[in-house]
Structure formats: C-alpha cells, structure tokens
Amino acid sequence: MARSPQKKASAPASGNAVTADLVAVLVAVTDGTPKIVTIAGGSALPSGPFEFTHRSLQTALRAWVEAQTGHPLGYVEQLYTFADRGRSGDAKSPHSVSISYLGLTREDKVGEGFEAHWSGWYDYFPWEDHRAGAPACLAKIIAPQLKAWAKAASSPTLQRERWQRCAITFGLDDRDWNEELVLQRYELLWEASLIPEAGRAHGRDAPVVPGKPMTADHRRILATGIARLRAKIKYRPVVFELMPAEFTLLQLQRSVEALAGRLVHKQNFRRLIEQQELVEETGAMAADTVGRPAKLFRFRHAVLAERAVAGTKLPLSRT
Amino acid sequence: MARSPQKKASAPASGNAVTADLVAVLVAVTDGTPKIVTIAGGSALPSGPFEFTHRSLQTALRAWVEAQTGHPLGYVEQLYTFADRGRSGDAKSPHSVSISYLGLTREDKVGEGFEAHWSGWYDYFPWEDHRAGAPACLAKIIAPQLKAWAKAASSPTLQRERWQRCAITFGLDDRDWNEELVLQRYELLWEASLIPEAGRAHGRDAPVVPGKPMTADHRRILATGIARLRAKIKYRPVVFELMPAEFTLLQLQRSVEALAGRLVHKQNFRRLIEQQELVEETGAMAADTVGRPAKLFRFRHAVLAERAVAGTKLPLSRT
DNA sequence: CCATTTATACTCTCCTTGAGCATAAGATGG
DNA sequence: CCATCTTATGCTCAAGGAGAGTATAAATGG
The missing domain is CATH 1.10.10.10 (Winged helix-like DNA-binding domain superfamily/Winged helix DNA-binding domain)
Incomplete structure (x- = not known):
C-alpha cells in the first residue's frame, strides 16, 4: 500500500524498483481494413523496455517507432498503464509497469527486414465488425455462450443482471450496437471465461469464441486502443x-x-x-x-x- | 530507446529499474465549491510509492485512500502516467514513473488527524471559474501577458499563430469559452513562462498570473483531472x-x-x-x-x- | 444505347437544444 | 392580510442538427 500522505510530502521515494515497459498499438488503415503492427507471428503487440535516456515517454515511443519504420509517427496518445502483479504470468518475474500507447501511421511506412508486420485488427475481434450487419458469430456463438454464463449465476436476480449487462454491451435483444464498448465487451467475455487468455479451468470444451488471442494482456490493450480511437474519430x-x-x-x-x-x-x-x-x-x-x-x-x-x-x-x- | 520488436518478443525485460509513484486527484464538491485533497499546506497532491502487494494499481489506490479517509472511494479513473527524466527537478534522483488517478468522494469522508486537507480547486486555477462571467484576471492579466508573449515570436506568421492559439484556448477575441481545455490552457501558460513551476529565467518581473502553484508537475496533473472530470460529467x-x-x-x-x-x-x-x-x-x-x-x-x-x-x-x- | 457504379446536390421530417414566459409555493416584513 | 422576494416547476417556441430519402450527373463496359 502506498504510504499515506501525512508521512511524506511529494519527493519520489526510492526502493520499490520495478521495470517500465512500453507497449504500442500502431494503427493504419489499408483498403478499408484497420491494421495494427504485431510481432511474434501476430501474437503480441510491439513492446520493449523504456529507457530513461529520453525526456519523456512520448519521446521514447516516437524514437522507437521511428527507428522501426523510418518515418515519424503521426498522432500519439497514451492509453493506459498496467501494473498488475504477475502480469506476465510468472509470479517471480520482476514487477513491471506497462505503459501503453496508441499511434497512428500508414502501412506503407513500415521498414523492411523486421519481424513486425501488419495484422487486421478484426482478426482479434471478429465480433467488432458490423459493417456488413451484425457478424454471424455474435448470434451463433457469443450470445448463446453469454446466455449460458448468465444462467450459471447463483440467484435469479444475478442471472437477470448478468444477462442485462451482456445484452447492453453486445447490443442483444434488439438493443442498439454501441461500437465504442470494445473494452467492456472484451472484459465481459473474459469474465465469462470465453477468452483463452482468461486461462481459467474450463469444462469439456475450450472457449469457443472466435478471434485470435494474444500474449499476456495485449489483446486487452488492443481493445483499449480500438475503443479510444473509435471514440476519438468522432x-x-x-x-x-x-x-x-x-x-x-x-x-x-x-x-x-x-x-x-x-x-x-x-x-x-x-x-x-x-x-x-x-x-x-x-x-x-x-x-x-x-x-x-x-x-x-x-x-x-x-x-x-x-x-x-x-x-x-x-x-x-x-x- | 526501447528495443525494436524484432529483437524481442513480449516478455518484460529486467534491468532499467525505476520507482513507481501514485498521485491522486481526489475531488469533492461542498457548497458549490469543487475541492481536492492536498498535502504540504496545499502545495502538493497526495502521492506515495506504489507497492506490489496489490493486484493492481486501482486496488492500491483504493486501499491507500480508504486508509486515509476510512471510507471506500467511489469512482476511480486513471489519468496519466509521467516518466519525464528529472521530473522531480533533481537529475540524480532515481527515475520515477508517476501514475496519476482521479477519484471522487465527499468532503465529509475525510478522517481526522491527517495532514491532508481540502483546498478549492479554483485557488490553483482562478481563470477556470466562469460562473460569474469571465474572471477579471483573464482580461486584466492573462490576456495581456499572452499577447506580449505572442508578439515576442520571431516572425509575423508565428506571432499570429501564437495569438490564434491563445485566443482559441482562452476564449479571447469574442470566441467561446471551452471549459474542457483546462490542460491546454495550463500548458500554454507554461509555454509562455507565466507559471512559476515553469521555472525559466524571467525578466525583471516574476510571472504574474494568479493561482497557487504546486510542487513539481502536480498542478499539471490537477489540470488533467479537472479536464477529465469536466468532460466526463457530460x-x-x-x-x-x-x-x-x-x-x-x-x-x-x-x-x-x-x-x-x-x-x-x-x-x-x-x-x-x-x-x-x-x-x-x-x-x-x-x-x-x-x-x-x-x-x-x-x-x-x-x-x-x-x-x-x-x-x-x-x-x-x-x- | 443500356445497365451499372459512383458522385453530388437537394429536400424533408423529427428531435434536440437553447431560451424565455408563466405560474406555484414557500418565507419575510409591514 | 398583503406585497415582495426567492426558489420550484410546467410549458411553449424557434433554430439548428441529424437521419434518411430522392434525383441527377458522370464515368465504365457491354
């Protein structure tokens, strides 16, 4: 727990060493497909340690991306900072603070000979693309699974509340689809153990919700980025x-x-x-x-x- | 600079140790006055080191505030993460990442015997209160100073651009006042060296813009919090x-x-x-x-x- | 010439928003 | 009791914006 203020004024304390990572959601749109830079075969977002040779986080991120693409990064915006214990899945690893950023570029600006490449973001969130109407997987797979999860709640009241949340978040039961709720939808699926990254004990079947998973909480970070961008363009x-x-x-x-x-x-x-x-x-x-x-x-x-x-x-x- | 992605996948790297601080903007409204919890005689926001005994940053912040006020914190939202080198002004201090949060409570919930107390937020930003019309300090002090700063630019084009920014941001020249631009206004005043915290070499006069300063970048964090809250309530x-x-x-x-x-x-x-x-x-x-x-x-x-x-x-x- | 595809100009209606008018229901001082 | 002040509350109106549709123009490939 952080010390209470009466014990200290404002100078930063020492001790408590952690490492700081940057994670980037780098977006481009090519031929009507929103894409992001990924590494490791599309299973992770680009990330790396923050080094304090830079004046600020923003500067560090820009330098890093420019080194990778050979071009300046247009718009940059901080997304969120995570510091969850055991975030990397390994309880013994050093505690790490991950600071995530959203950056906008164009696909043609990616340099050659890098492991990084572009992946369509709907590969990771197939239920988020409503341009051709609500995706089939929503009604066929996600809604039934969520319904089952709601039914599994302990009391009728809780069951109703769960289902109401699902219906609002995913636009079910004739509700309107709200494209900004990307993160809430992901977190709801996580809570319902329908996401591989949730890694809970599952019954006979592995989670069946479509969409490519990612390392650690990278898909959550991507969801945050998509949500932010969808809100911002308005x-x-x-x-x-x-x-x-x-x-x-x-x-x-x-x-x-x-x-x-x-x-x-x-x-x-x-x-x-x-x-x-x-x-x-x-x-x-x-x-x-x-x-x-x-x-x-x-x-x-x-x-x-x-x-x-x-x-x-x-x-x-x-x- | 962060390593480029082709050299690493996604596991957090070690080395590069920093300390993580939490800074909180805790808001209440009493009798039509928005107030924030301050320490050190109102010259700083409550802050303290983040300890990894908590599952997440959010949890840590809640525990910390609850320990201070004896009541659970209502709404909590992350604001921004700063990692500027020499943020504390001391280049030799350990590098620190400061993660700031916005929290909403009620004034009556503050415990007894703490150094922390409530300060009206307009003490720090007198130009932000337009309930009784535009504050006098805007037209009398801020606008002239900004005009002088704009005039000091090297070329006529730059001078016009500077003034246009000022006018838009502060609602001058018959423009509308946009109450959400709290942070932009603070940063503009900083850029124009009209803020004590900017700490640049000043001419004969010290900066004359009214408003109580704060330690380090705490007033900037407060500006971020006010802006976020003003946007959010809508x-x-x-x-x-x-x-x-x-x-x-x-x-x-x-x-x-x-x-x-x-x-x-x-x-x-x-x-x-x-x-x-x-x-x-x-x-x-x-x-x-x-x-x-x-x-x-x-x-x-x-x-x-x-x-x-x-x-x-x-x-x-x-x- | 035709169908097809996309571009571009208007129109129309409904709803929201900003603003003002009018009235109600208390307190207070004479 | 009345005049007046203050706040509460109901209602109307006009302007602008958003959603949706109609109509026409300009290209292509048969």
Whole structure:
C-alpha cells in the first residue's frame, strides 16, 4: 500500500524498483481494413523496455517507432498503464509497469527486414465488425455462450443482471450496437471465461469464441486502443493521420467505417466533412475509379490550428 | 530507446529499474465549491510509492485512500502516467514513473488527524471559474501577458499563430469559452513562462498570473483531472458520486456548475435530468430552504446497470 | 444505347437544444 | 392580510442538427 500522505510530502521515494515497459498499438488503415503492427507471428503487440535516456515517454515511443519504420509517427496518445502483479504470468518475474500507447501511421511506412508486420485488427475481434450487419458469430456463438454464463449465476436476480449487462454491451435483444464498448465487451467475455487468455479451468470444451488471442494482456490493450480511437474519430480530426496525402471522400468514409466497424450515410458524411471545412479540393480527380470519377481532396492542415482543440464531428452519434 | 520488436518478443525485460509513484486527484464538491485533497499546506497532491502487494494499481489506490479517509472511494479513473527524466527537478534522483488517478468522494469522508486537507480547486486555477462571467484576471492579466508573449515570436506568421492559439484556448477575441481545455490552457501558460513551476529565467518581473502553484508537475496533473472530470460529467452519471444521498435538483445543478465552471439553464437542466430518469423522488422535501421548498431526489442506481455504459448527457454542449 | 457504379446536390421530417414566459409555493416584513 | 422576494416547476417556441430519402450527373463496359 502506498504510504499515506501525512508521512511524506511529494519527493519520489526510492526502493520499490520495478521495470517500465512500453507497449504500442500502431494503427493504419489499408483498403478499408484497420491494421495494427504485431510481432511474434501476430501474437503480441510491439513492446520493449523504456529507457530513461529520453525526456519523456512520448519521446521514447516516437524514437522507437521511428527507428522501426523510418518515418515519424503521426498522432500519439497514451492509453493506459498496467501494473498488475504477475502480469506476465510468472509470479517471480520482476514487477513491471506497462505503459501503453496508441499511434497512428500508414502501412506503407513500415521498414523492411523486421519481424513486425501488419495484422487486421478484426482478426482479434471478429465480433467488432458490423459493417456488413451484425457478424454471424455474435448470434451463433457469443450470445448463446453469454446466455449460458448468465444462467450459471447463483440467484435469479444475478442471472437477470448478468444477462442485462451482456445484452447492453453486445447490443442483444434488439438493443442498439454501441461500437465504442470494445473494452467492456472484451472484459465481459473474459469474465465469462470465453477468452483463452482468461486461462481459467474450463469444462469439456475450450472457449469457443472466435478471434485470435494474444500474449499476456495485449489483446486487452488492443481493445483499449480500438475503443479510444473509435471514440476519438468522432470529435477530433485524427482519421486524416491514417489517410494518404490525397483521397476521395469515399475513401475517407471507408476509413472511418473501417475504424468504427459500422457504415455511415454517405450524403450526410459528405455534408459534415464539407461544412466543417476539414478538407479542400486538390483540383485533381481520382484516376483508377469505377463509376463517376471523384474529386480528390486533401486535409486542410489549417484546421489543426483552428480547431485541433475545438472539436469536430462525424456522423457516428449514438441513436 | 526501447528495443525494436524484432529483437524481442513480449516478455518484460529486467534491468532499467525505476520507482513507481501514485498521485491522486481526489475531488469533492461542498457548497458549490469543487475541492481536492492536498498535502504540504496545499502545495502538493497526495502521492506515495506504489507497492506490489496489490493486484493492481486501482486496488492500491483504493486501499491507500480508504486508509486515509476510512471510507471506500467511489469512482476511480486513471489519468496519466509521467516518466519525464528529472521530473522531480533533481537529475540524480532515481527515475520515477508517476501514475496519476482521479477519484471522487465527499468532503465529509475525510478522517481526522491527517495532514491532508481540502483546498478549492479554483485557488490553483482562478481563470477556470466562469460562473460569474469571465474572471477579471483573464482580461486584466492573462490576456495581456499572452499577447506580449505572442508578439515576442520571431516572425509575423508565428506571432499570429501564437495569438490564434491563445485566443482559441482562452476564449479571447469574442470566441467561446471551452471549459474542457483546462490542460491546454495550463500548458500554454507554461509555454509562455507565466507559471512559476515553469521555472525559466524571467525578466525583471516574476510571472504574474494568479493561482497557487504546486510542487513539481502536480498542478499539471490537477489540470488533467479537472479536464477529465469536466468532460466526463457530460456523458456519464459521475456527478452523483459527489452528491449526498438526497439532494434537490438545484443542488445537483450547482455541483455540475461548480465542476464545469459555468452556469446552465435551470429548466433545461431539469428537463434533461428527468427525461433520462437519472433520479427519483424520495417523497421528502428540502427543509432549510429559502423560497418554495424543493423535492428531494436520490440517484437511481438502476441506471448504472441500464446505462453506466450507454451514456447520459448534461446540458453543457459546445455551442 | 443500356445497365451499372459512383458522385453530388437537394429536400424533408423529427428531435434536440437553447431560451424565455408563466405560474406555484414557500418565507419575510409591514 | 398583503406585497415582495426567492426558489420550484410546467410549458411553449424557434433554430439548428441529424437521419434518411430522392434525383441527377458522370464515368465504365457491354
């Protein structure tokens, strides 16, 4: 337990040595697929020890990613810090604080000859992609398993409460799907022992929920990152960090949809983008297109000064 | 720099020992004043080393605060993790990672005989309280200083950019005040060397911006906490963590206004609270009141199940 | 020319939000 | 008892925004 304040003022105490790790969720969107940098065959997020030769965590993360990709990292945001005991599964390992970050780039910026590569994030969370309607695995696998878990509660009241939580979190029983609840959904599946990482004693069957697992709590960190990004794109112009220099409005829309995991109304999307003056025409038209050619746009960097701080909006509001 | 991923998988590395500190922003609202727990005569936030006898950071923080106040801590949320080198100002001190938390309680829950006591948070950020209109210090002191700082930039373009940032962030030049930009405002004042903690070489005058300073970066952490809370009350029912069991709608409104630092339209506030069914009547009426007696309400804890996750709203939207 | 695909311009309705008016129900001082 | 002050509470209204649909334009490949 931390000492109580009357015993000390504010100087940091010594002793209590731990190690500090950085874990990064590095996102890109290519052809309507949100991707993340993974290592170890897609079973882990890139991570490494933080070294204090840097002025700050942010600096360290940028330097690390730049060394890996050869390009500066666009948007960076701290996600969460974990310090759970035995986090690595080994109770004897030194205690470690893991500081996770979300970073946005473009896929083409990854350097050569690295173990790291890009994996689609829906490989890890297949139930999160609702662009073609609710995924089959939701109704066929997840909902029944959650129902069974709810039924297994000790009292009828608890059973009802459990199921209500499941229904709200996963949009079951005709409730609306809320794409921002990525972390809550993952944690609920964990609680119900439907996630391999939960590693509890299971009955006859191993957990059957689809989705690729990851080392330690990396999938939880990824869930945190996805949730944060899905929330962020609605009020900050961060999507543009994931776009090429020039793009059509449909490409932009597809990227937003890829991240949010749901479709948006095309005309309304354009209306919002244009009325906020987030983009400007380049004058050129898209070349390789099917159908009527679209104008090419570029991000108006001026808005970063005008409203980086003031907020923007995308048509992804709760219904 | 962190090692690049191709050299390692995901097991935490040893070496690189640091210490982990917890720093807490513990908030209560009494009589329309938002307060925080401070130590050292109000010059620091409560902080202490994290010990790994706890399962998680959250657990450690709760235990620590409970030991101090004798009551469980209501809402807890992680704020940010700092690991800046020389954070404590002493380059030779062991490197330390500071993990900050926001916690909500009630003032009456503080135990006896502790150095810790409550300080009004506007003592540290006088320019953040706009309930009685824009504070005088904004126009009289801050705006001129910022203007001088902007003028001091090397080129006309830079000068304009600086001033535009100032105007947006502080709502100058007839712009709207955005109460959520607490951290950006503090950082801008820091950048302009108008904050004692910035500790740069100053000209003839010491910085003159009003507001009590704090040790190290504690005031920055407090700014982060205020900003987070101001954002949060708009879409999560967290205000109730700060209210007594029974309250009138006006009391609730005053608490929201205290946190947000701005007034809200009374009738619209009630409309929103009631139509979301956040509260229920207790049947009793407020006793010690002036004017027509108000009904007493209590928080409907059912909404935590119904929509803890789904979101709520308060009439504090951007205009 | 046709169907098909995508782009782009409008329209329409419903709901939310900000704001104000009006009335009710207490206390207080004369 | 009345006038006045203060707070509570109910109701209306107008403007703007969001969701959804219609219509037309511009390209492609038969």
